[in-house]
Amino acid sequence: MSAPEFVDVAINDLSTVERVAVTVVSLAALVAAVLFSRRESARRESRLSTVAAAVGAFAVVVVTTVVVVVAWDAETIAWAAVASFQVQATMLVRAFLSVMFLVGVYVGTGVIHRAVSRFVKRTEGISEHQAEITYRIIQISVYVIALVIVLNLWGIKLGGLLIGAGFAGIVLGMAARQTLGAVIAGLVLMFSRPFEIGDWVKIGDKDGIVTDITIVNTRLQTFDGEYVMLPNDLVGSDEVVNRSRKGRLRIHVEVGIDYTADVDEAMSLAKDAMGDVDDILTVPRPQVVLKEFGDSAVVLDLRFWIDKPSARRKWRAQTAVISAVKSAFDEAGVKIPFPQREVSGRAETGGFRVSEQPTVEATEPEDADQPGSAVRKDSKHEGDADDADEEDETDE
Template identity: 60%
Template sequence: MTDHQKEIALRTSQLLLFGFVGLVVLGLWEVDLGGLLVGAGFLGIVVGLAARQTLGSLIAGFVLMFSRPFTIGDWVQVGDEEGIVTDITIFNTRLENFDGEYVIIPNDRVSDRAITNRSQKGLLRIRVDVGIDYTADPECAQQAAIEAISQLSEVVDAPPPQVFPKEFGDSAVVLEMRFWVDHPTPPRKWKAVSAVVSSVKTAFEEEDIKIPFPQRELTGRAETGGFRVHDGAASSDDRADATPEARGND
C-alpha cells in the first residue's frame, strides 16, 4: 500500500469512526433521530451557504485523494504555481517552490485549474535552442550536437536525443535540441541543461561551427550616395559635400 493509499484509508476510517460514535451516543441518549435529521438538514443549508468555499475545498480534497493527479514528492505546476508537493489535506495542497517558499492552494482552486505533473511518467523531455551561422552546414551541426549530448551521463539513452532545424533567426539558423532525463526534479533538469550547453559549445568549437551573436547589415540607397566609411577624420572634400544642416551640427 502506497503512502497516498494509507492517507486515504486513514481519513476515511476517521470519518466512519466519528459517525459511528455519534450514532451510538445519540442512541444511548434515546434521541429522536427523525427530528434530529430534520434539524440537521436546516443546519446543513445554513452552514452550506455560509461556508461554500470551505465545503468546496473539502469535497475537492476527497476528489483529489481518489483521482490522484499527483502525490507527495511530485514536481507539479498548478495554474501559475510550480513546485514540489509537500502535503495534501482535505482542505488544501501545499507546494514548496524553487525559492524555498511554501505555497498553500485551496483544493477547490487545485481542482479547477490545469495540473501539469512532471514526475508521474518518470521521464521528462527538455528542449534547448542553439543558433549556428548561416555559412555552417546544418547536417554537420546536427550530428555534432547529437554526439555531444549522447555522451552525457545526465541524459538518458532511450529515448535518444534529437536535433532538428527549427527556424531562420535574425542572425542564425536555429536548431532545437531535444533530450530526456529520468527521475525528473528541478536540480536534475538544470544540471542536464547546463551539461548540454557546455558540451555542445565545445563540440561546435572543435568542428569550427560558429555560434553567431546578433548582428545587422546596413545598406544605403543609391539616391543618397550610400554609406562611406572612413578610417580617420573626414577630409575637407567630404566636409564640403556635407549639407549646411550637417555642418551646423558639427
C-alpha cells in the same frame, strides 16, 4: 456454619486498617487489569481483541466495586442507591441492546477494513490511499445507519432532527462555502491523486515539490526555499503538470547556427556531443530537430531525457549539454551568430547611400600673422580659447 455466614463473620471481624488494605489491593488489581488489557489490544491490533479487552476491563471494574462495597459493609447503602433510580426493565433491555449493537458495528467496521486491505493487495491499479478513502466513506456510512437505528430503538423521532440538520446545513453552507468547496475538492484530489508527496509539480504559476496534502490545502516547497499553501479548490480548477509521475522527463534546449553553416554537420556534432554527456539517458536517444528559421540563425532543437526528474538533475543535465555542444561547435568552426539586421532604402524615395565622412582640417586665418591685426571672435569663443590656453600651460 454455611459459606455466606462465614464470609459475613470474616468481613465483620475486619479492622479499619484491613478494610483499607483490601480496598488498596482491589484498586491495584483494577489498574493492572486495565493496563494489561490495553497492552494486549495494542499488540494484537484487532477490533475483536479490543472489544474483548474492554469487556474484561469492565468485568474487573464490577468485581472490584463489589469487593469494596462488601469490605466496607455497604450493601444496604448500595441497594438503596440502586432502588432510588427506579430503573425499568425495558430501559435496561434497550440500553443493553444499544450497547451490543454499537459494539457489533465497531467490530464489523474492523472486518470491513481488513477485507478492503486484502482486496487492494489482490487488485492492481488501486493505491493504498484510494483504499483508505473508500474505507472511511464506508465507515461513516455504517456509523450513520447505526445511529439512526439506535435512535429509533429509543423512540426518538427523526423528522425534527432532519429538518434542523437541513437548516443547519444551509446556514453552514452559506457561511463557509469557500471552505466547503476546498474540502470537497480535497476529497476529489485525495481520491483521484494526480500527484503524491515528493512529486515535482507545476500548479498554475507555482513550481516546486509537494510536501503535504490535506483535506483543505496542498503545500509546495519552491526552489527558492519558499513554502506555498494552495487551497484545494484552486488546485482542482487550475492546470496541474506532474513532472515526476512517469519517472523520466524530456528537456529541450534551443541553439542557433549561422545561415552559412552546414546544417547536417551541425546536427551531427550536437548529437555526438550530447551522447558523451553522462547526466542524460541513452535510451531514448538524444535527438536534434530543425525547429525554425530565426531572425539571425537556423534554430536547432536539442531533445534529451533524464531519469528521476528533479530541478537539480534538470539544471545539471542542461548545463552539461550546453557546454558540450558549445565546445563541439567551437572546435568545428560552427558559428553561433549574434542577432543581425539587414537595412535597405525604399525605391520610391530614392534609397540612401552610406559613405565615409571626409576629414576636414582646421586652418588659421591669413591675417592672423600680420602685426596689429585683430581676429574678431565672439565672447564665447574667446572664453573657450582662454580656457584652452590655461589648460595647455598647466599641462606643461
